[in-house]
Amino acid sequence: MTLNPKTTKFEFGGPLGVTVLTIFLPILSVVLNELIRSDYYIKGIFQNFSINETLKNITPFSSLLQLTFNKQVWTYYLTWFISLLVFDTILPGKYMNGCELRDGTKLTYKINGISMVTLLILILSVRWNLTNGTMPELQFLYDHILELCLVTIVFAFILSIYCYAVSFIPLLGSKRNGQDGKEKVLAVGGNSGNLIYDWFIGRELNPRFFFNIIDIKMFCELRPGMLLWLLINLSCLHHHYLMNDGEINDALLLVNILQAFYIFDGVLNEEGVLSMMDITTDGFGFMLAFGDLTFVPFTYSLQARYLSVSPITLGYTRCILISTIMCIGYYIFHSSNMQKSNFRQGKLENLKSIQTKRGTKLLCDGWWSKSQHINYFGDWLISLSWCLTTWFQTPLTYYYSIYFATLLMHRQIRDEEKCHAKYGKSWEEYQRKVPYKIIPYVY
Structure with a gap:
């Protein structure tokens, strides 16, 4: 090789x-x-x-x-x-x-x-x-x-x-x-x-x-x-x-x-x-x-x-709303990454997965049954909360959330190509079980 x-x-x-x-x-x-x-x-x-x-x-x-x-x-x-x-x-x-x-x-x-x-x-x-x-x-x-x-x-x-x-x-x-x-x-x-x-x-x-x-x-x-x-x-x-x-x-x-x-x-x-x-x-x-x-x-x-x-x-109401969006995003991002990390370490053997020919497993349970990159969705919600601190005073500060969404979609496409080449039919089975790419029921 x-x-x-x-x-x-x-x-x-x-x-x-x-x-x-x-x-x-x-x-x-x-x-x-x-x-x-x-x-x-x-x-x-x-x-x-x-x-x-x-x-x-x-x-x-x-x-x-x-x-x-x-x-x-x-x-x-x-x-x-x-x-x-x-x-x-x-x-x-x-x-x-x-x-x-x-x-x-x-x-x-x-x-x-x-x-x-x-x-x-x-x-x-x-x-x-x-x-x-x-x-x-x-x-x-x-x-x-x-x-x-x-x-x-x-x-x-x-x-x-x-x-x-x-x-x-x-x-x-x-x-x-x-x-x-x-x-x-x-x-x-x-x-x-x-x-x-x-x-x-x-x-x-x-x-x-x-x-x-x-x-x-x-x-x-x-x-x-x-x-x-x-x-x-x-x-x-x-x-x-x-x-x-x-x-x-x-x-x-x-x-x-x-x-x-x-x-x-x-x-x-x-x-x-x-x-x-x-x-x-x-x-x-x-x-x-x-x-x-x-x-x-x-x-x-x-x-x-x-x-x-x-x-x-902003006032208390909008501050609480923005902070809530940040907390939800962080919870999804952190807990999904933690779940995958624990699974890779053999700590969550009860979760459903797909055995690949390479000897590894593709997790398709818990957070990872919602979408293939559920952590990306949490990360994007975090970015949105930052932009909302300027409320709707200017479109300029929303550049980051738009750019970040584009970046995450590009990473998802790259990762999908890499995983398809790496896992073959196992990846195709995974895609059938977890059809959504980032946002559950949307994309």
């Missing part, structure tokens, strides 16, 4: 499609952030929105180029990124094996989300107390959102180019199954031989740096982008607090709480990422580097950023 088979099926429209995405996605990130400024923001479709006005308020390209190379912002971001790398390396944690790779080995990962979150909270608490209720770092972050967004885009380009280049270097100095300099395990989808396509998708499955200490894909998945998203939200709350003489807006506070809970849950339960498609299937190229470092912090925070320039008062 070939360790690294050639990629024969292209996604995202092949080399041309990924070229378009490489240009379009960074532009989209910048434009979305440009549409939320204290001097200009979209309040409603028919209120202060026009294409001419929008184009007039977007920063000219020459100015964007100048902002991209702001030395102070680069210094802050590199300090942030490198500090997290150091903390991720030295903080205590437990070690877990990932999924088995095609060469029969398993990579070891350090799970230290609890240590990382504890340290972050401690630093924020100390800085808040030392500065008498204000934090200059958060205000700097709020005032330089656009520059930071541009910096992360360039950084994602640099990082993905580096990862693509080193993917051609054998595993010198390390042993895999007792051999020195063995061929690396490449991503099945990123080994086409086309430079642009493989660079975008990611050629190497699990690039590791510094004597295999740092798994850059796992690190970027949960650290710099996710935690920066948290800080951007806090900077919006901090800015509103300063500008309004200590007043706390309920909508802005609510979205901070809901998203902070989601972020901390992801970081504290990071072992769940080890079985996700991002880790097990996709290489680490521009797609994931840009998604983790730019798209997550600078587009997932749109609700908080919008509310910092155009605050609304």
Whole structure:
């Protein structure tokens, strides 16, 4: 069996499609952030929105180029990124094996989300107390959102180019199954031989740096982008607090709480990422580097950023409604994932399943009798609750829920193709027993 088979099926429209995405996605990130400024923001479709006005308020390209190379912002971001790398390396944690790779080995990962979150909270608490209720770092972050967004885009380009280049270097100095300099395990989808396509998708499955200490894909998945998203939200709350003489807006506070809970849950339960498609299937190229470092912090925070320039008062009733939607979504998402995890560990043998020729079982009972990806439905409800914190004041903040639905549907299609190839007739039987893809009785 070939360790690294050639990629024969292209996604995202092949080399041309990924070229378009490489240009379009960074532009989209910048434009979305440009549409939320204290001097200009979209309040409603028919209120202060026009294409001419929008184009007039977007920063000219020459100015964007100048902002991209702001030395102070680069210094802050590199300090942030490198500090997290150091903390991720030295903080205590437990070690877990990932999924088995095609060469029969398993990579070891350090799970230290609890240590990382504890340290972050401690630093924020100390800085808040030392500065008498204000934090200059958060205000700097709020005032330089656009520059930071541009910096992360360039950084994602640099990082993905580096990862693509080193993917051609054998595993010198390390042993895999007792051999020195063995061929690396490449991503099945990123080994086409086309430079642009493989660079975008990611050629190497699990690039590791510094004597295999740092798994850059796992690190970027949960650290710099996710935690920066948290800080951007806090900077919006901090800015509103300063500008309004200590007043706390309920909508802005609510979205901070809901998203902070989601972020901390992801970081504290990071072992769940080890079985996700991002880790097990996709290489680490521009797609994931840009998604983790730019798209997550600078587009997932749109609700908080919008509310910092155009605050609304939700009141108790709407706050309770939004929180209920979030709780329902989280309950579905968490309990369904937990049920599948327990089943895989042999703890729920009473649940109905389909035996496959590969010796594994396809769960089709409990939550997983409702739809093939019931956890995706819960995750989407969570995203909807965040958008609802801006109520119906603007269509802009609902971008995230629409984008997330598209992303989940694309993942479902990819997963279905992979499972059909992997399980054959067993998967067809599973589809007959569980016909709905994501939303029960709808899709």
